[in-house]
Amino acid sequence: MPGESLSAAMEAARALEQKKIASVFTNLGENVKDRAEALQVTEHYLEVLRSIHESGLLAEISVKLTQLGLDLSADFCFENLERILAREKKDSIVWVDMEASSYVDATLDIYKRALGKFPNVGICLQAYLYRTQKDVEELLPLRPSIRLVKGAYKEPPAIAYPKKLDVDENYFSLAKTMMAAQMAGRCPRTAFGTHDVKLIRRLAEHAAQNGFPKSNFEVQMLYGIQREEQDRLAREGYRSAVLVAYGTYWYPWFVRRLAERPANLWFMAKNLFAS
Numbered sequence: 001m002p003g004e005s006l007s008a009a010m011e012a013a014r015a016l017e018q019k020k021i022a023s024v025f026t027n028l029g030e031n032v033k034d035r036a037e038a039l040q041v042t043e044h045y046l047e048v049l050r051s052i053h054e055s056g057l058l059a060e061i062s063v064k065l066t067q068l069g070l071d072l073s074a075d076f077c078f079e080n081l082e083r084i085l086a087r088e089k090k091d092s093i094v095w096v097d098m099e100a101s102s103y104v105d106a107t108l109d110i111y112k113r114a115l116g117k118f119p120n121v122g123i124c125l126q127a128y129l130y131r132t133q134k135d136v137e138e139l140l141p142l143r144p145s146i147r148l149v150k151g152a153y154k155e156p157p158a159i160a161y162p163k164k165l166d167v168d169e170n171y172f173s174l175a176k177t178m179m180a181a182q183m184a185g186r187c188p189r190t191a192f193g194t195h196d197v198k199l200i201r202r203l204a205e206h207a208a209q210n211g212f213p214k215s216n217f218e219v220q221m222l223y224g225i226q227r228e229e230q231d232r233l234a235r236e237g238y239r240s241a242v243l244v245a246y247g248t249y250w251y252p253w254f255v256r257r258l259a260e261r262p263a264n265l266w267f268m269a270k271n272l273f274a275s
């Protein structure tokens with residue numbers, strides 16, 4: 001994180017933009033417990049969009065539905081998302097994060113409803129889930145924008161690939177489907193949310209062999225991770241974006257992520273010493 005405040009995130013975005021790297025802002029938080037808090041988050045994102053538009057920054061936002069009140073009511077959450085979508089420009093995407101598996105159905109339901117009214121809403125899908133192939137097939141007729149990630153939560157082997165190798169293969173296969181869909185005009189934006197350099201190169205090779213343009217090949221990474229790869233992608237004409245998280249909720253968020261997946265600590269330590 002560049003800092004706790006939105007202004008710190010915007011400053012980081014300005015520096016990234018110098019290197020032709022776009023930003024995606026996300027205010028850390030999840031599972032809000034009351035409506036007032038969800039409304040506050042919604043107002044905050046409306047303010048963020050206003051700041052982005054005023055500053056002309058190359059930036060989008062990514063939201064978590066449980067932060068917009070999904071645990072309280074799906075309709076209430078949808079209304080909050082709708083207000084945010086109504087404020088975003090038509091050529092920018094509002095990304096919807098995917099949370100733990102118990103939220104996937106509810107998230108997809110809200111996403112599909114939103115997509116019916118706002119073509120500029122994007123969804124994050126997780127390659128570790130067996131169901132994702134089918135979810136992609138069901139979404140494609142609706143012209144979704146998709147950010148594909150491996151998945152960050154601890155899920156049981158009954159619903160998610162337990163082995164990294166299988167997750168990576170499923171990622172590759174889903175990514176190929178997404179690229180083909182984008183070329184066929186069925187998927188306005190596809191983004192690969194990964195730091196896996198080997199996988200990115202394999203995907204870029206597939207893209208080159210199949211006429212998928214570099215200018216549509218988008219990789220999104222977390223702020224400060226694999227910086228060299230972020231820079232290289234931007235330099236070489238790929239679409240490079242960085243998820244810039246901010247907010248005061250960073251400590252509980254970090255502890256929760258660690259509890260779910262202790263490997264995150266190893267990642268963090270490696271990147272800390274590499275930078």
Ligand SMILES: Cc1cc2nc3c(=O)[nH]c(=O)nc-3n(C[C@H](O)[C@H](O)[C@H](O)COP(=O)(O)OP(=O)(O)OC[C@H]3O[C@@H](n4cnc5c(N)ncnc54)[C@H](O)[C@@H]3O)c2cc1C
Nearest residue numbers: 097098124149150151152193194195220221222243267268
């Ligand atoms: C832009 C973006 C949005 C995301 N949104 C979601 C979401 O909505 N839902 C969801 O479930 N998950 C989300 N994730 C997290 C994602 O699911 C993975 O948990 C995370 O990206 C690690 O997987 P990887 O693809 O980077 O590959 P891995 O094979 O796990 O990692 C590849 C290499 O990248 C480095 N690395 C990976 N992660 C980290 C880290 N956290 N810190 C330091 N180094 C790291 C390590 O060097 C590692 O060897 C998002 C990730 C990104 C980049």
